[in-house]
Amino acid sequence: xxxxxxxxxxxxxxxPGGTVLxxxxxxxxxITHWINVVAVFxxxxxGLQIFNATPGLYLGNYADFDHPVMSLxxxxxxxxxxxxxxxxxxxxxxxxxxxxxIYNGQWAARGFPGWATVPSYQDLATGRRWHFLFAWxxxxxxxxxxxxxxxSGHLWRDLxxxxxxxxxxGRSIVEHAKLHFEHVRxxxxxxxxxxxxxxxxxxxxxxxxxxxxxxLDAAFPFLVDLFGGRQTARTVHFVCAxxxxxxxxxxxxxxxxxxxxxxxxxxxxxxxxVSAESETHAD
Amino acid sequence: xxxxxxxxxxxxxxxxxxSASAAVLAGCDRLDSLSQSDWFRKNVLHIxxxxxxxxxxxxxxxxxxxxxxxxxxxxxxxxxxGSTDPDDPEYLTLAANxxxxxxxxxxGLVENPMEFSLADLRAMPSRTQITRHxxxxxxxCIGKWTGVQLALVLEKVKLKPEARYILFTCFDTxxxxxxxxxxxxxxxxxxxxxxxxxxLAYDMNGGVLDIPHGAPLxxxxxxxxxxxxxxYIRSIDAIDDYSxxxxxxxxxxxxxxxxxxxxx
Numbered sequence: 236x237x238x239x240x241x242x243x244x245x246x247x248x249x250x251p252g253g254t255v256l257x258x259x260x261x262x263x264x265x266i267t268h269w270i271n272v273v274a275v276f277x278x279x280x281x282g283l284q285i286f287n288a289t290p291g292l293y294l295g296n297y298a299d300f301d302h303p304v305m306s307l308x309x310x311x312x313x314x315x316x317x318x319x320x321x322x323x324x325x326x327x328x329x330x331x332x333x334x335x336x337i338y339n340g341q342w343a344a345r346g347f348p349g350w351a352t353v354p355s356y357q358d359l360a361t362g363r364r365w366h367f368l369f370a371w372x373x374x375x376x377x378x379x380x381x382x383x384x385x386x387s388g389h390l391w392r393d394l395x396x397x398x399x400x401x402x403x404x405g406r407s408i409v410e411h412a413k414l415h416f417e418h419v420r421x422x423x424x425x426x427x428x429x430x431x432x433x434x435x436x437x438x439x440x441x442x443x444x445x446x447x448x449x450x451l452d453a454a455f456p457f458l459v460d461l462f463g464g465r466q467t468a469r470t471v472h473f474v475c476a477x478x479x480x481x482x483x484x485x486x487x488x489x490x491x492x493x494x495x496x497x498x499x500x501x502x503x504x505x506x507x508x509v510s511a512e513s514e515t516h517a518d
Numbered sequence: 519x520x521x522x523x524x525x526x527x528x529x530x531x532x533x534x535x536x537s538a539s540a541a542v543l544a545g546c547d548r549l550d551s552l553s554q555s556d557w558f559r560k561n562v563l564h565i566x567x568x569x570x571x572x573x574x575x576x577x578x579x580x581x582x583x584x585x586x587x588x589x590x591x592x593x594x595x596x597x598x599x600g601s602t603d604p605d606d607p608e609y610l611t612l613a614a615n616x617x618x619x620x621x622x623x624x625x626g627l628v629e630n631p632m633e634f635s636l637a638d639l640r641a642m643p644s645r646t647q648i649t650r651h652x653x654x655x656x657x658x659c660i661g662k663w664t665g666v667q668l669a670l671v672l673e674k675v676k677l678k679p680e681a682r683y684i685l686f687t688c689f690d691t692x693x694x695x696x697x698x699x700x701x702x703x704x705x706x707x708x709x710x711x712x713x714x715x716x717x718l719a720y721d722m723n724g725g726v727l728d729i730p731h732g733a734p735l736x737x738x739x740x741x742x743x744x745x746x747x748x749x750y751i752r753s754i755d756a757i758d759d760y761s762x763x764x765x766x767x768x769x770x771x772x773x774x775x776x777x778x779x780x781x782x
Contacts, residue, residue: 288655
C-alpha cells in the first residue's frame, strides 16, 4: 500500500490493481462528524429520560390520554407485572425492556430502562439539562456543517445524487445485497441518499423540538401549523429520533463490513484507500 | 486463511461486546455522578438552558401572544397535576366556606398594598382565553380560562421602581419538609407579569375553577410551561430578589432542578 496520492501500485498489492490513498473527508467534515457523534449520543439518552416522564405519544394539539398512538406501560396480571408496548392497535409484551424493567435489582415501571437514560434513575429536570446542553452543541455544530457544506459545494458535489446515480440505483442495491463494495473516492448512490436523508431527518427533529416550546410557539406561530399540533410535533420528534437510531445501526454495520480500518482512518485522518484502477479512470 | 480469520473476528467482536457493556455500566455510573455533582450542574449542565432563556427573550416580544383556540378544541379531560387537593388547614377552612372569606393579599414593593375578595376581582374587567397548557412532562391539554389580567391588579397597587419580580405564594404544600420549603411558590419577570394573556383565573371551562385545577385563584402565563402557573394563590408580592426565598431558585420546581425561565 502506498501513501502518495495517485501513486502507482505497490510491489505487494493487497488487491489486484493495488490501492492508493486519497483525501476523502475534509477537516471540517471530520470534526463536525465526531462532535455530532457525541452530541447525538447524549441527546438520545437524555431524550429517553424526558420521554419517560410521559411514556406515550399523541396526535394533535392536546394529549387524548385514552388514545395514545404509542405507549410503554406496566400492568398487573394474575401471573405478575408485565411491561406492555402499544403501537396503534398492536400490543407487545416487552417485560424487562420497555414499560417494565429491572432497576437496582427491583422491577420498576418506566418507559425505557435505566441503562438507556441519563441519569439512569428517573429525573426529568436533569435529563432536560443534559438534553438542552447537547441540543445547542448539536445545533451549532450542524449549522457550521451545513453553512460550510453549502459554501464549499460539498453538499451539492458529494451528496446530491446525479442523474446517472439515480439510474444506477438498482445495480447499487444489488451490489450492497451481495456485500460487494467498490472502494472509490465518491460515495455510491445509496450512501448519498442515506447521508442526505439523515440531514433532512435532523432538520425535522430540531423543528419538532422547537415546536414543543410554548415560548417559541408564541414567537413563531407557524411552527405548530407545520406539524399540526404540539403533541404531533412530540410524536414526530420521537419518530425522527428512532430513524436516527436506525441510521446509526445501518451506518455502523456498513462501516464494519465495508472495511473498518479504512473507513475509520478516512474519518480521522481524511485518507481513504481506493482501488488504483478507479483513480486512473476517474476525471 | 479465511477459516482462520473468521473465528478470530468473532472473538474480536465478542471481546468488543463484553468491553462495550462494561464501558456502558461504568459510563452510567460516571454520568449519574456528574448529574449529581453541584459543580457540574452549576457550571456545565446549566449552559443549555441559559442559552434557551437568552434566545427566547430575544425572539419573544412582549406583544407575542400564545395561540388561542375555539370551544371545539377544548380537551375532554384536563389533567390536574402537582397538588390536586391541598390539606393545609388554612386552605381547608376557606374551602369549607366556598372561599367566601378568601382575600388575595398584594404587597411587597408596592405603593398601595391591597386585599381583594373574589367578588372584587370578578367586578374588574375580565379576559377569557382558550389556550394550550403544556406540561414539562410532555403532555398538553386545552382549556378555557376566565380571570382578571394581572396587569390591571398590579396597576392598582402600583409597583415601586425597584420591583423586579412578582412572587406568588400558594396555600398548598407539595412536599412535606421540616422548614416549609415544600410550600408551592413561583416568581415571574415583570415582562411576563404584564403580558396581556397573564391572568388570575377564577373560572375554567365556563364554570367556577375547581379544587384540582387551583381554586379559588390560579395564574395563567400562556407562554410558559405549566409549573410556572401557580395554583391556590394565597398572596402576591412585588420583590427585587428571589434568592432569599425558600431554597432560592425562584420557585418550587426551580428549587428541584427545573429551569426558572420555563419557555421550553
